[in-house]
Amino acid sequence: MxxxxxxxxxxxxxxxxxxxxxxxxxxxxxxxxxxxxxxxxxxxxxxxxxxxxxxxxxxxxxxxxxxxxxxxxxxxxxxxxxxxxxxxxxxPRAEAAIIESSKVFSKNLMKKYHIPTAEYETFDDPAKAVAYIEEKNKYPVVIKADGLALGKGVIIAQTQKEAREAVKEIMEDKKFGASGNHIVVEEFLTGPEVSVLAFTDGISLVPMVSSKDHKRAYDNDEGLNTGGMGTISPNPYYTKEIAEICRKTIFEPTVAAMNSENRTFKGCLYFGLMITPDG
CATH class of the missing domain: 3.40.50.20 (Rossmann fold)
Incomplete structure (x- = not known):
């Protein structure tokens, strides 16, 4: 070949x-x-x-x-x-690749099909985004550019001031270009991160070995997200029991949801997971 x-x-x-x-x-x-x-x-x-x-x-x-x-x-x-x-x-074709190229699409898909995800809202107006953040008044808060940004389009704001600055940088200053025309404002989850890639033909799904991705720069994760500062694999927190739960509640439902949307995904699908105290 x-x-x-x-x-x-x-x-x-x-x-x-x-x-x-x-x-x-x-x-x-x-x-x-x-x-x-x-x-x-x-x-x-x-x-x-x-x-x-x-x-x-x-x-x-x-x-x-x-x-x-x-x-x-x-x-x-x-x-x-x-x-x-x-x-x-x-x-994947473009109609399916949108699950990774648009955070707004992927979050709305998870909500529609009852796939576990952090609480969130989406915005195309920076003033409304800031008003929502200030109304919630919960920090840290996660602010994500909708589109692709080389793994750097996520800002974890520790304070109201940082949140305001993040919205301005992404939506008004266009730090990530058109990827910041829409944003996702998401609750901050605590717990070990798990990354799982899986091969799928749109019907069956075969996960690869898990990994733990370290994305934030600087010691003690004090910097911004990067494309990746390194990984360890397999992820020590991703047990067989958790893997089975993820398969039944996240992996297979996601493939089924994409089929229901007439956006059958064929290729390698990425799952970014957080193991929180609530599951």
Whole structure:
């Protein structure tokens, strides 16, 4: 098989390393790749968002499968374009990728289908968001940009002043661009975080090993969220009992909910979990 992996980060490098282990794989390309990836695959001068160039290269070089890993090209319809041109692709279509590209969509989906999630409200007006936060008067409070922000679009405000500043930065100053046109204001949950990725074909679901993601910068988690400061795996807090509860109440219901919305998700689905005192 000839495989093209779209992306240029550590995630894509790991995927390529694993794909190389398969005896079925003859050639791996990366678009655009990076210096490290160049040791394991042929890097191409094609951007991860350049759908037409990726389609053209795939056709000209008889690529058997395109593995689309980053969120941005998935949300932009990379898989849709590839499949429309008869090219096999791994990853969700844009209509399904919205579950990871829009926090407003994912929160509303969980509310509609009774999937456990933190209490929240969504806003497209900064004044209304601030008024809601001040009315609740509970701190810390979590303020999230709706769209993709490289894992950095979440601010945990410790005070009313910080909350006001966070809303202004995201919605008015456009710190995260158009991703901040809408925000989610969410209750702050306490407890160990758990990250679980799962393969799904839209019907069955197979979780990978759990991990504990450390996202906030600086010692004692005093900084802003980042794309990730490191992980440990498996997560010591994610027991077999908790895994079974998550499968029945979160994982499988999410796949079913996406099917009910005619947004069948096929690919690798991310679940960000918190183990709180209440469950």
């Amino acid at each position: 000839r495989i093209l992996v779209v992306g240029s980060g550590g995630r894509e490098h790991t995927i390529i390393r694993k794909l190389k282990e398969s005896p079925k794989v003859d050639k791996i390309y990366a678009a655009p790749g990076n210096g490290g990836i160049a040791k394991d695959a042929e890097c191409l001068p094609i951007g991860a968002m350049d759908k037409q160039a990726i389609v053209a290269f795939s056709k000209e070089n008889a690529v058997d499968l395109v593995f689309v890993a980053p969120d941005d090209p998935l949300a932009d319809g990379m898989v849709d374009t590839l499949m429309a041109n008869g090219i096999r692709a791994f990853g």
